[in-house]
Amino acid sequence: MRDAWILSIGTELTLGQTVDTNAPWLARELAALGLRCAEMRTISDDLEPITRSIRAACEAERVILITGGLGPTDDDLTRNAIAVAAEVDLELCPRSLDALRAFFAARGRDMPDRNQVQAMIPRGATAIDNTCGTAPGIHTRLSGADIFAMPGVPYEMKTMFHRDVAPALRAFGGGAVLLSRIVRTCGLPEATLGRKIATLMTRGRNPEVGTTASLSEIGVRINATAPSREQAATMLDQTEAEIRNRLGDIVYGRDDDTLAGAVGGLLRARSATLALAESCTGGLIGELMTDIAGSSEYFLGGVISYANSAKRDLLGVRPETLDQHGAVSEQSAIEMAIGARKALGADFALSVTGIAGPGGGSTEKPVGLVYIGIANPTAAIAREYHLGFDSPRDVIRQRAARVALNELRRHLLRDQAK
Amino acid sequence: MRDAWILSIGTELTLGQTVDTNAPWLARELAALGLRCAEMRTISDDLEPITRSIRAACEAERVILITGGLGPTDDDLTRNAIAVAAEVDLELCPRSLDALRAFFAARGRDMPDRNQVQAMIPRGATAIDNTCGTAPGIHTRLSGADIFAMPGVPYEMKTMFHRDVAPALRAFGGGAVLLSRIVRTCGLPEATLGRKIATLMTRGRNPEVGTTASLSEIGVRINATAPSREQAATMLDQTEAEIRNRLGDIVYGRDDDTLAGAVGGLLRARSATLALAESCTGGLIGELMTDIAGSSEYFLGGVISYANSAKRDLLGVRPETLDQHGAVSEQSAIEMAIGARKALGADFALSVTGIAGPGGGSTEKPVGLVYIGIANPTAAIAREYHLGFDSPRDVIRQRAARVALNELRRHLLRDQAK
Numbered sequence: 153m154r155d156a157w158i159l160s161i162g163t164e165l166t167l168g169q170t171v172d173t174n175a176p177w178l179a180r181e182l183a184a185l186g187l188r189c190a191e192m193r194t195i196s197d198d199l200e201p202i203t204r205s206i207r208a209a210c211e212a213e214r215v216i217l218i219t220g221g222l223g224p225t226d227d228d229l230t231r232n233a234i235a236v237a238a239e240v241d242l243e244l245c246p247r248s249l250d251a252l253r254a255f256f257a258a259r260g261r262d263m264p265d266r267n268q269v270q271a272m273i274p275r276g277a278t279a280i281d282n283t284c285g286t287a288p289g290i291h292t293r294l295s296g297a298d299i300f301a302m303p304g305v306p307y308e309m310k311t312m313f314h315r316d317v318a319p320a321l322r323a324f325g326g327g328a329v330l331l332s333r334i335v336r337t338c339g340l341p342e343a344t345l346g347r348k349i350a351t352l353m354t355r356g357r358n359p360e361v362g363t364t365a366s367l368s369e370i371g372v373r374i375n376a377t378a379p380s381r382e383q384a385a386t387m388l389d390q391t392e393a394e395i396r397n398r399l400g401d402i403v404y405g406r407d408d409d410t411l412a413g414a415v416g417g418l419l420r421a422r423s424a425t426l427a428l429a430e431s432c433t434g435g436l437i438g439e440l441m442t443d444i445a446g447s448s449e450y451f452l453g454g455v456i457s458y459a460n461s462a463k464r465d466l467l468g469v470r471p472e473t474l475d476q477h478g479a480v481s482e483q484s485a486i487e488m489a490i491g492a493r494k495a496l497g498a499d500f501a502l503s504v505t506g507i508a509g510p511g512g513g514s515t516e517k518p519v520g521l522v523y524i525g526i527a528n529p530t531a532a533i534a535r536e537y538h539l540g541f542d543s544p545r546d547v548i549r550q551r552a553a554r555v556a557l558n559e560l561r562r563h564l565l566r567d568q569a570k
Numbered sequence: 571m572r573d574a575w576i577l578s579i580g581t582e583l584t585l586g587q588t589v590d591t592n593a594p595w596l597a598r599e600l601a602a603l604g605l606r607c608a609e610m611r612t613i614s615d616d617l618e619p620i621t622r623s624i625r626a627a628c629e630a631e632r633v634i635l636i637t638g639g640l641g642p643t644d645d646d647l648t649r650n651a652i653a654v655a656a657e658v659d660l661e662l663c664p665r666s667l668d669a670l671r672a673f674f675a676a677r678g679r680d681m682p683d684r685n686q687v688q689a690m691i692p693r694g695a696t697a698i699d700n701t702c703g704t705a706p707g708i709h710t711r712l713s714g715a716d717i718f719a720m721p722g723v724p725y726e727m728k729t730m731f732h733r734d735v736a737p738a739l740r741a742f743g744g745g746a747v748l749l750s751r752i753v754r755t756c757g758l759p760e761a762t763l764g765r766k767i768a769t770l771m772t773r774g775r776n777p778e779v780g781t782t783a784s785l786s787e788i789g790v791r792i793n794a795t796a797p798s799r800e801q802a803a804t805m806l807d808q809t810e811a812e813i814r815n816r817l818g819d820i821v822y823g824r825d826d827d828t829l830a831g832a833v834g835g836l837l838r839a840r841s842a843t844l845a846l847a848e849s850c851t852g853g854l855i856g857e858l859m860t861d862i863a864g865s866s867e868y869f870l871g872g873v874i875s876y877a878n879s880a881k882r883d884l885l886g887v888r889p890e891t892l893d894q895h896g897a898v899s900e901q902s903a904i905e906m907a908i909g910a911r912k913a914l915g916a917d918f919a920l921s922v923t924g925i926a927g928p929g930g931g932s933t934e935k936p937v938g939l940v941y942i943g944i945a946n947p948t949a950a951i952a953r954e955y956h957l958g959f960d961s962p963r964d965v966i967r968q969r970a971a972r973v974a975l976n977e978l979r980r981h982l983l984r985d986q987a988k
Contacts, residue, residue, distance in 0.1 A: 166607045168597030169750065169791070171589065175612070179586030189584045191619060194593070194610035201609060225773075332587065355643075373587070428874065430853065434860025435846075438853025438874040445928055445963055447852075453880035455873055456846065456856040462871035462914055466884065496880055510863055545863055 161221035186327035202233035213296035220304030222287035235274035242272040331384040338558040339402040411557040412440040418564040419450035427496035428454025429488035429503035467491030485525030485534035579639035604745035620651035631714035638722030640705035653692035660690040749802040753790040756976040757820040829975040830858040836982040837868035845914035846872025847906035847921035885909030903943030903952035
């Protein structure tokens with residue numbers, strides 16, 4: 153199996169002013185092609201260190217992916233560094249010059265003189281078309297290594313990688329393919345979940361299984377290594393099935409699936425509609441629900457009842473409830489849900505009221521105390537949660553939104569099962 | 571000036587399954603201390619390449635910051651790699667062992683045997699206390715270089731850096747200090763803004779000034795390099811004042827300031843209250859407003875009027891308005907704002923209605939068409955925006971929220987000036 157290195161070029165990266173997301177993206181793509189990234193380097197816009205790392209990367213016939221440093225200005229030095237490492241001159245690529253002129257012409261402009269340098273490539277190298285920007289890429293072989301230089305703009309880089317670099321890399325195949333999947337769960341603590349799948353999480357096992365917790369959700373990552381993409385995909389499927397079998401309905405999806413999407417799917421399946429009453433989350437749940445295209449099919453809207461007057465006037469929460477129990481109480485959550493369901497004429501309503509902090513907490517009602525209410529056509533309930541743990545305001549709000557969506561998801565599942 | 575390198579250790583990083591935010595964070599901290607990061611390397615959990623990079627980093631008496639690889643398991647190899655590079659053995663640090671035992675005792679647990687390895691450090695090195703986790707750090711000198719190894723968990727790393735590493739690095743001073751600031755703006759296109767500050771953006775100038783556009787906002791970054799922190803800070807202040815002078819009230823803040831925070835400050839200053847009527851943004855503006863602690867002082871709440879029935883029933887938008895002009899129209903935006911102001915009893919109301927896509931667009935009303943309405947105690951207006959440009963749904967929604975908050979901000983500024 154050939155090792156791969158990824159070099160990211162740019163002083164904005166070494167100064168820490170831009171976080172490099174290109175290198176991790178490329179590493180995952182490489183793994184899926186059977187090429188494992190062994191090292192990543194981030195280098196400032198200086199000729200000598202870029203050249204040195206290219207030379208080092210060329211040992212052991214590696215695959216070398218470079219991003220950045222292909223712009224038209226004096227501090228764009230990737231093409232020069234490749235030329236110096238290969239001990240060749242830069243020469244004009246007429247095809248790239250035509251493409252550059254066409255790029256500007258399509259935008260009704262003349263090509264600035266300084267852009268001409270982008271059509272220069274090291275002698276013996278091949279230019280890679282850039283279909284969405286000015287900087288062509290470069291492919292060359294050097295001491296048995298294969299170098300692919302791509303633009304630093306993520307969108308241009310990804311387009312070029314998929315169109316021209318990945319097909320070339322496939323030819324180098326033969327290495328083990330690593331495919332990953334994340335099974336998404338909500339509703340069990342990490343330790344409890346871990347015990348249920350402990351036998352899958354043994355070190356050194358293939359597929360490798362591990363958990364990561366974030367904002368009341370736990371992702372179960374599966375890494376499968378196999379001789380072919382098909383075999384790795386089968387291993388992922390089998391392990392996901394086993395995980396779902398052990399964890400039951402706390403699993404709500406995989407990879408890019410969201411709790412809001414799972415809730416939307418359940419509502420759509422039964423042609424039901426949803427209304428919200430949000431206090432401490434302030435609109436966050438609405439934002440998550442409507443982030444999904446087509447959510448207008450089941451999502452009617454909601455009330456952001458931040459002030460008590462809004463809970464009273466728009467949701468019909470009784471003044472005596474607010475007086476006796478307070479806005480953050482089981483009773484208020486129930487009345488908010490009932491009120492939202494009625495005000496919007498929805499089948500189901502979800503309500504959240506709590507103390508997101510940092511102020512506003514007390515011994516009796518500490519920061520992180522959250523009540524989540526659900527109203528359906530025949531009843532309404534609310535449950536108490538403690539989501540504080542000294543976390544900052546935004547984390548408590550994000551947790552509350554996820555816990556609320558998960559409550560609703562499980563309510564819809566149970567309701568469906570009847 | 572001493573060069574610095576940052577090494578990030580972990581196969582989860584080289585596989586691209588975790589994005590490394592430690593290295594950019596450290597690079598910015600180094601710059602503020604007068605140490606420039608020249609190169610970052612990310613290396614898998616393998617002894618030989620880690621050792622090789624430590625040796626390479628030790629050339630030229632560099633400062634070397636390492637994160638990760640200090641855990642208790644067999645694939646945590648940072649301490650071993652430093653020992654191999656220094657050609658010394660690991661030895662037990664009794665102070666670290668006591669701290670480890672105390673860490674577990676405080677949690678009512680015995681220390682697992684495997685954690686003892688975390689108290690081993692290369693002979694001649696000094697352990698750095700970890701006040702919030704198990705892995706102590708390591709400081710050692712090697713061929714004139716200074717190596718600081720810290721845990722990979724960001725919170726533990728940052729705590730250790732501030733408490734023990736930064737004070738030690740200060741002693742190496744003498745290099746030029748680089749301080750950065752971002753002036754936050756909304757309301758002018760990048761090209762127009764760029765022309766107004768073009769004379770500040772000359773290449774090679776100090777302070778260096780550049781712009782970055784994101785979601786309808788433009789950030790103007792200032793990088794000031796000076797012999798001392800004080801001088802760099804003065805340069806930032808002077809350049810920020812000049813930028814504010816040229817750009818006027820499109821500037822709403824700096825660094826971590828947000829549009830929602832600027833709106834909140836203006837409302838608080840005049841003891842005014844705000845209500846929202848959100849359609850295509852679905853709660854996003856409410857989420858941004860309530861993300862700010864203390865926002866209950868001026869934010870009353872709002873209506874997420876996703877369905878037309880919600881616009882009608884909760885906001886009082888007239889059925890004939892919806893019939894004749896449609897939900898996405900200037901007239902609907904005006905009636906939504908008036909309705910929200912009245913329903914919540916607020917001084918000001920902000921409304922948004924638009925087509926976020928990808929479906930729902932037409933030739934007459936394309937995806938990205940957004941109307942933003944504002945109601946104050948005496949009047950209501952709405953303006954039309956086109957925020958599409960083939961962007962995905964979430965980008966259009968984020969843009970709409972920012973443009974709406976900026977409209978309200980400038981309305982409050984003008985209103986104040988009267």
